[in-house]
Amino acid sequence: MAVTASGVFFLTLEKQLTGAAATDPESWEAEDNLITLISDSATPAFDTMDFWDDLSANEVTGSGWTDTALTGTELTIAAGVMTYDATDISVGSTTLTSAMASVLRFNIGADGTDCLIMLHDFVTAVSTSNGTFGIQWHSSGLLTADLVP
Amino acid sequence: MSKADDLRAELALAELEELLVLAKANDVDNLRELKDKVRAARRAFREAREG
Numbered sequence: 001m002a003v004t005a006s007g008v009f010f011l012t013l014e015k016q017l018t019g020a021a022a023t024d025p026e027s028w029e030a031e032d033n034l035i036t037l038i039s040d041s042a043t044p045a046f047d048t049m050d051f052w053d054d055l056s057a058n059e060v061t062g063s064g065w066t067d068t069a070l071t072g073t074e075l076t077i078a079a080g081v082m083t084y085d086a087t088d089i090s091v092g093s094t095t096l097t098s099a100m101a102s103v104l105r106f107n108i109g110a111d112g113t114d115c116l117i118m119l120h121d122f123v124t125a126v127s128t129s130n131g132t133f134g135i136q137w138h139s140s141g142l143l144t145a146d147l148v149p
Numbered sequence: 150m151s152k153a154d155d156l157r158a159e160l161a162l163a164e165l166e167e168l169l170v171l172a173k174a175n176d177v178d179n180l181r182e183l184k185d186k187v188r189a190a191r192r193a194f195r196e197a198r199e200g
Contacts, residue, residue, distance in 0.1 A: 031170060072166040074184045085191055087166050139195035141188075 001043045003101045008143065009116035011050040012106070023115055026106040028075060028084060033117065034067040034107050035089055035135070037099040044101070044119050053111040055103060064094035065133060070104060080148030085141030090134040098125040102135060104142075118143060158197065162190045 015023045026033075042058035049055065072087030089102075104117040120142070126133070165187045172180055 029173065031173060072169055072187070074169065074180075074187060076184050076188045078185075078188070083188060085188060136195070136198070137191075139192050139199060141191070 002040050003038070003042055003044060003119070003121050005044075005046075006101075006119055006121045007044070007046040008118045009046055009049055011048070012115040012117055015115065022113075023106065026108065026115065028117065029073045030107070031069060031071050031073065032107045033070045033073065034105055034114070035070050036067050036103045036105065037065070037096065038101050038103055038119075039098055040100040040125060042101070046119075049116055051112050052103070052105050052114040052116060054116065056111050060096055060099040062094060062096035062128075064130070065091055065096055069107070077147070080146060082143075082145045082147050083141040084143040085137065088134060088136050090132055092132045093130055094128045094133040095130055096126070096128045096133055098127055099133075100125045155197070158190075158194050162187075162194045165190050 012023060014020075016026075016028075036052070036056075037060040038055055038058045039060050042055050044055065068089055068091060070086045070089070072085075074085055076083050076085070100122055102120045102122070104119070105114045106117065108114050120135070165183075169180070169183055169187050172183055177183075
């Protein structure tokens with residue numbers, strides 16, 4: 001059991017592309033989608049996992065940290081490459097132990113209905129002791145997809 | 150870039166990100182231009198940070 005890769009959870013993407021009611025009217029550009037942290041005890045399955053309750057057993061909790069809204073979200077396109085980006089995460093005065101990945105999900109309201117969107121593998125586990133927990137997204141954003149390969 | 154340049158770039162990016170959030174909250178119809186500006190500012194700021 002381990003986090004071994006970053007990725008997009010396909011079942012949610014499929015629901016969005018097909019207009020399934022489960023995700024209506026949720027949006028990747030909503031300003032209340034949630035970032036949560038999980039430990040390396042989790043085994044993400046991008047093909048089959050669909051809701052937060054598939055991973056919530058391995059949530060990393062700690063003082064000063066709660067699920068954090070991802071803001072400044074945007075989908076853009078340039079030269080055929082779609083980019084999904086957002087404001088960096090920065091939360092002060094946290095004490096967290098061994099966060100191995102962040103999980104982005106829709107904020108629908110319950111673990112069994114919050115659709116998983118994507119996961120980012122930190123590769124090295126992160127801990128804080130009454131300090132700032134931050135995620136500095138890559139210069140290419142959270143996700144890029146070449147739509148004109 | 151100098152430290153002052155870094156701080157100016159960070160502030161400019163934060164202002165653009167705030168504008169984007171405000172525009173979305175007010176249902177501004179066409180965000181394309183603003184989103185492209187934010188994307189470009191983010192890329193430049195992060196590339197400088199990543200060295």
